[in-house]
Amino acid sequence: MRWLLASALLAILLLLPEVVRQWQHLPAQHTLQERKLASVRGEPETPSMRDNQRGTVVVPGTSAPLTEAMVQQAVGKRSEQxxxxxxIWNWQGLESVTxxxxxxxxxxxxxxxxxxxFQPFETKALWVPLYTLATRKEYQYDHLQYAGLADIWQTSRQAYYQKRGDCEDHAILLADWLINLGIDARVALGTHKGQGHxxxxxxxxxxxxxxxxxxxxRQSTWQAMPLAALAEGYEVEFQFNRDYFWAKTTSAPTRRYRGKHWIKKSQFIRG
Known part of the structure; x- marks a missing residue:
């Protein structure tokens, strides 16, 4: 029985994905040695802020889904920092699947x-979510809020109730709220003027x-929103919404977020 368990564990470890990229949102002057190792600390959560985030990722062309347990097992071998x-994960020979x-x-x-x-309240005005973020949430680097840790994400619900957050926290809340309003909204990951964003x-x-x-x-009209085709300094690499994860098929810069240069890499199945 022991050798069967050992064999099963070895098989799981061999299937674990490998990390191919990590984003760092800290300014260049902060080195790994300079950052203080500490536990994540944020503003207190209430039970209503703890949403179910469990799920699996289905990748076309692979024989089995990628599970959160596999990811957590691989990540668990790293230091807290x-x-x-x-x-960004590879899976069964396919790159950047989620x-x-x-x-x-x-x-x-x-x-x-x-x-x-999550949406904080009902509204029919599409500019209201962005306006609400501008008036309610303060921007703060994660390493300043979480004792030197490089990147900690908040769910859309947490992002609304937590007073401070960085770019992902703002983007996650905004995208989720717009999706509830019937908009095809996605969080884009990449760089802005060379910095992770x-x-x-x-x-x-x-x-x-x-x-x-x-x-x-504090923009109060949708007409004030900029066209993606005219936005300068943004270099996108990935996109995701509640269900799907996209990656570019080329390394060339683009200001278009749909088309043949994008591939839908995986689907997230919640639960």
């Missing part, structure tokens, strides 16, 4: 799972708008 980075990030519960969850279907792409009337979720400009 290392595990606070965003991770992403995971560490949450306030100290565990890695798939990127899609942070969009928990996340923003929102909203597709309205077949037009792509780039929404800077961290902007504190």
């Amino acid at each position: 290392e595990s606070s980075y965003i991770s 992403a995971s990030a560490r949450g306030l519960d100290k565990l890695h969850h798939f990127a899609n799972s942070y969009l928990v279907g 996340a923003w929102v792409i909203a597709i309205v009337d077949d037009t792509e708008y780039l929404l800077e979720a961290t902007s504190k400009r």
Whole structure:
């Protein structure tokens, strides 16, 4: 029986995906040695803020789904500091099939799972979510809020109730809220002027708008939203919504968020 258990464990370990990229949102002057190792600490959560983030990722062309348990097992071998980075995963020979990030519960969850279907209140005005973020939530680097840890994600519900957050937290809340309003909204991951960044792409009337979720400009009209095709300095690599994860098929820069240069890498199945 013991050798059967050992063989099964070895098989699981051989199937574990490998990390191919990690994002770091810290300014260049902060080195790994300079950051203080500590537990994640944020503002207190209430039971209503703890959404179910469990799920699996189904990757076309593979024989088995990628599970959160596999990701957490692989991430568990890293130090606390290392595990606070965003991770992009390969699976069964396919590259960049999904992403995971560490949450306030100290565990890695798939990127899609942070969009928990939350909207703070009903509205028919599409500019209200961005306006609300501008007036309610303060921008703060994760390493300043979480004792030196590089990147900690908040769910859309947590992002609304937590006073401070960085670009992913803003983008996750904004995208989830817009999805509830019937908008094709996605969180985009990449860089802005060379720094790791996340923003929102909203597709309205077949037009792509780039929404800077961290902007504190109090825009009160959809017409003020910039067209993605005209937004400078943004270099996108991945996109995700509640259900899917996309990756570019080329390394060339693009301002278009749909087309043949994008491939739908995986589907997130919640539960």
